[in-house]
């Protein structure tokens with residue numbers, strides 16, 4: 001059990017952080033990949049599929065993170081977030097929209113006051129994170145002041161890979177403070193972390209530093225989210241809760257485009273950490289173009305026919 005005294009002891013120096021992170025059991029790479037592959041082939045009944053599609057929709061962080069984003073595009077995204085299919089009121093809304101900081105105010109206004117759909121904003125010099133801590137804190141404060149409910153920060157992968165864990169830890173603590181009441185998602189950018197052991201260490205580091213969620217990727221680096229990486233992160237949040245009593249969310253993001261993909265992630269969650277995480281408060285899918293496929297599959301189940309991608313507004 002990691003009580004408060006032990007947690008502050010771990011965080012007290014670079015050396016103790018390193019000792020702790022390098023003392024975590026190593027990930028069995030072949031085993032993790034085999035387990036993720038086996039779960040990915042599970043077939044589920046149509047009724048379960050229907051339920052899974054709606055659950056997946058409700059877990060989406062509907063994302064636009066392009067240099068050419070405009071207020072108009074963000075308003076359209078927000079309308080879609082609130083009513084994914086205007087012709088069908090039974091379709092659930094998504095969990096959040098995810099935008100760059102300068103578009104947070106637009107999103108907030110478009111969603112309206114007290115919207116059930118949250119506004120998440122990337123910050124801290126997304127996607128590379130190559131700015132000073134002062135700039136990262138200011139970026140975060142600005143996003144929150146504009147109305148962001150959630151902040152998706154990137155870690156400094158250069159510092160992490162060089163083993164400067166204390167620096168990464170302190171940065172997460174500082175950004176968490178700058179974020180105030182906004183929920184903090186810590187993006188590990190697993191595609192740059194090279195090994196599953198590093199993914200496990202970065203997950204623990206982010207949780208120890210106070211992240212509310214751990215997120216795989218920016219969507220700007222390949223590979224983005226993968227099932228084995230998400231499995232390692234799910235095991236980390238499971239073990240962290242067992243050790244501290246604190247539950248942390250998980251968000252695979254980037255490259256998740258089909259209902260099939262989304263359902264594989266839900267099966268993985270169900271089999272690894274169970275029901276407690278099968279909720280938008282604890283599991284999100286970061287995606288720019290998954291929603292339409294979910295809507296098409298939903299309609300196929302309901303009517304036996306595909307409406308075709310043109311039926312739905314563009315993601």
Ligand SMILES: O=C[C@H](O)COP(=O)(O)O
Pocket residue numbers: 063065098217218219220224253254255256286287288289290
């Ligand atoms: O956080 C979400 C990602 O940036 C979206 O990536 P995607 O465009 O591959 O869905």
